[in-house]
Amino acid sequence: MSSLLRLATAGSVDDGKSTLVGRLLYDTKSVLADQLDAVQRASVDKGLSTPDLSLLVDGLRSEREQGITIDVAYRYFATPQRSFVLADTPGHVQYTRNTVTGASTAQLAVLLVDARKGVVEQTRRHAAVLALLGVPRLVLAVNKIDLIDHDEAAFSVIAKEFTSHATSLGYTDDTVLTIPVSALHGDNVATRSEHTPWYQGPTLLEHLETVPVAPNPHEAAFRFPVQYVIRPRTPEHPDYRGYAGQIAAGTVRPGDEVVVLPAGLRSTVERIDTADGPLDEAGAGTSVTVLLTDDIDIARGDLIAAASAAPTVTDEFTATLCWLSPKPLTPGARVLVKHGTRTVQALVQELGSRFDEQTLSTVAAPDTLGLNEIGSVTLRSSEPLPVDDYSDSPRTGAFLVIDPADGDTLAAGLVGERFGVLQRA
Numbered sequence: 001m002s003s004l005l006r007l008a009t010a011g012s013v014d015d016g017k018s019t020l021v022g023r024l025l026y027d028t029k030s031v032l033a034d035q036l037d038a039v040q041r042a043s044v045d046k047g048l049s050t051p052d053l054s055l056l057v058d059g060l061r062s063e064r065e066q067g068i069t070i071d072v073a074y075r076y077f078a079t080p081q082r083s084f085v086l087a088d089t090p091g092h093v094q095y096t097r098n099t100v101t102g103a104s105t106a107q108l109a110v111l112l113v114d115a116r117k118g119v120v121e122q123t124r125r126h127a128a129v130l131a132l133l134g135v136p137r138l139v140l141a142v143n144k145i146d147l148i149d150h151d152e153a154a155f156s157v158i159a160k161e162f163t164s165h166a167t168s169l170g171y172t173d174d175t176v177l178t179i180p181v182s183a184l185h186g187d188n189v190a191t192r193s194e195h196t197p198w199y200q201g202p203t204l205l206e207h208l209e210t211v212p213v214a215p216n217p218h219e220a221a222f223r224f225p226v227q228y229v230i231r232p233r234t235p236e237h238p239d240y241r242g243y244a245g246q247i248a249a250g251t252v253r254p255g256d257e258v259v260v261l262p263a264g265l266r267s268t269v270e271r272i273d274t275a276d277g278p279l280d281e282a283g284a285g286t287s288v289t290v291l292l293t294d295d296i297d298i299a300r301g302d303l304i305a306a307a308s309a310a311p312t313v314t315d316e317f318t319a320t321l322c323w324l325s326p327k328p329l330t331p332g333a334r335v336l337v338k339h340g341t342r343t344v345q346a347l348v349q350e351l352g353s354r355f356d357e358q359t360l361s362t363v364a365a366p367d368t369l370g371l372n373e374i375g376s377v378t379l380r381s382s383e384p385l386p387v388d389d390y391s392d393s394p395r396t397g398a399f400l401v402i403d404p405a406d407g408d409t410l411a412a413g414l415v416g417e418r419f420g421v422l423q424r425a
Contacts, residue, residue, distance in 0.1 A: 005213055008087040008103040008135070011112030012122040016143045020112060020183035021075060021088050022053030024205065027190035030077035031056060053183070057088055081209040100322045100412055103130055104398070107213050108137040110204070111162075115148045115180070118158045124165060128355070131169035132320060132374060132418050134391055137211060138166055138176050141204060145180040145187065145196065152198040155180045179204055220284070221309035222250035222258070223388070223396045225340035226302045230289055242273060242289035243298055245341065248395035250306060251283040252290065257307040260298055261386035266307055267294040284395075301342030303386045303396070311388045311396060316380045318352065320390075320418045321369065321401065321411040328368040329377075335410060336402040337381055345382040345404070352376040352417075376417055390414035 011017040025031050035056065043052040057073065075086040087102030103109055109130050113123055130138065140162045148154050159178035166176045179188055180196050181204060187193035190205040202210070227245040252258075256269045272279045273289040282288045290304060298304075305311060323329055329348060337346040353362040354375040362376075369375045390397030401411035 003213055004083045004085065005108060005208060005211070006085045006087075006106050007108045007110060007208065008089055008099075008106040008130075009110045009112065010089050010099050010103070010126040010130070011143075012114070012117075012120055015112040015114045015117075016054075016183045017088070017112045018054035018057040019052075020110075020141060020143060020181070020189065020204075021086065022056040023183045023186055023189045024086075025056055025075060025077055026051075026053055027186060027205065028077045028079055030075075079205070079209055084208065099126060099129055100133065100324075103133050103135055104412070105394070106130075106133075106135050108139065108208070108211060109135045110139045110141055112141050112143050113158060113162075115142050115145045115151075115154065115158070119161050119165065123162070127162075127166055127169060129322070129374070131166075131171070132355070133414070134394070134418075136175060138171060139204065139207060140176070140178040141181045141183075142178060143181050143183050146182040146185060150180070150193075150195045152196075155199075177201065177207060179207070220249040220393055221311075222252050222256070222304075222306040223248040223311070223393060224252065224290060224304040225342075225396075226298060226300055226304060227341050228300060229298060240291075241295065242291050243304065244287075244289045246287045247282055247284050248340070249284050249393050251281055252288075253281045258292070258304050259307045259310050260296060261303045261305060261310065262313045262384040263297070263302070264313070265294075265296045265298075267292040267296060269293075301340070303340060303342075305386065311386045311393070313384045313386045315382075315384045316349070316378065317385075317387055317415055318376060318378050318417050319399070320374065320414045320416065321377050322374050322413075323369045323371060323411050325403070325408065325410045326371050327403075327410070328370045329375075329410070330368050334404065336404050337379065337385070337399050337413070338402055339385050339387065339399040340396060342383075342385065343402070344385065346401075347380045348377055349380050350378040352378060379413075387415045389416040390418070391416060 009017050009021060039055045040051050042055050073088045077084050089099040089102035111126055113119055142155055142158050163176055180199055181188045187195060188203045190203060192203055224247050225245050226243045230242040230244055232240050252269055254269050254271055258269060259266050270293045271291040272282050331348055331351050333348040335346050336343055351366050351369060353364050354366040354373055355362055388397040397415040399413045400409055401413055403410050
């Protein structure tokens with residue numbers, strides 16, 4: 001069975017990102033015949049002699065009319081070596097929040113630049129956001145290399161500048177790769193280009209097929225947010241009491257010792273039920289019903305975790321926020337925090353710092369945090385929450401900040417201070 005790689009794409013407007021993603025889908029034969037026919041007809045209508053592969057990706061009418069990507073779209077494709085889930089994110093600066101969404105679970109990100117423009121402000125912004133999110137590997141695809149006559153010297157300048165920037169963000173030489181490509185003609189995307197004999201590295205697809213993936217979430221400590229308590233109270237199941245939800249991290253087996261948080265009650269897993277019958281073992285991403293040996297008080301919003309590696313239970317924590325609302329955040333704001341299946345009231349005690357992704361510096365104690373800005377805050381919740389540092393467990397180290405007045409999402413939050421590496425730049 002092939003492994004799975006989750007990747008995200010990002011880049012500035014008109015760098016050819018949609019064409020590159022379309023090329024990947026086309027070259028891996030992941031396009032249905034009727035889809036390709038529709039693209040060919042649309043391309044002819046636009047007066048093009050070759051299929052516009054970006055139309056395979058830009059599915060929204062507004063995107064097609066403007067020639068831009070607006071929303072995050074997930075694409076699925078596979079080769080004999082590996083399966084892929086690709087989050088295609090927007091390039092416009094006002095959609096940076098969508099980039100955060102798409103990259104939040106990525107194990108690798110492909111950043112695009114136009115070979116004629118090189119590294120621009122949005123490239124640096126995206127790289128900084130990816131570093132803050134902890135995306136472990138970056139690929140810089142220097143697109144439209146054909147438009148600069150496959151110039152090795154120009155490519156080398158771009159590669160050196162980007163590698164230096166990525167290194168300052170905490171990446172290393174073995175986690176960053178720069179590839180010269182032409183998405184339009186397919187150069188170095190799935191097949192090696194005869195126009196760049198000076199490039200000795202892998203094609204983009206070869207790299208995606210062979211790059212080591214991040215640690216398996218099944219190997220992390222067990223985390224299970226309770227979504228629903230099942231108590232049928234029927235003649236067939238008079239004493240049944242199960243806790244339903246999806247495993248966020250780790251694996252669980254009957255006989256495992258667990259702790260129920262935030263109360264801190266301990267028990268042992270008696271059985272793991274599913275719609276298809278009981279399991280001897282269940283891992284991250286699996287929806288199950290867990291039965292415990294002890295009849296203890298558990299409700300929706302509680303977290304069942306490995307007793308030997310439980311998260312911290314606290315009502316005050318530092319977090320990194322990507323602010324997603326046009327309404328700015330100020331100290332003293334009262335918000336809702338949705339962590340796992342629990343939603344609690346919270347107070348923004350302090351704005352510790354705001355990150356400047358261009359200068360790789362922080363502004364201490366800012367007055368506000370505005371749309372698309374990233375900052376460090378201290379939150380106090382009305383009830384204790386079992387939180388992990390985002391670096392240790394992304395699923396239980398992430399949360400949403402919600403407006404209590406209208407239910408709108410205000411921010412995506414990551415538990416822990418994430419500016420340390422960046423401040424050393």
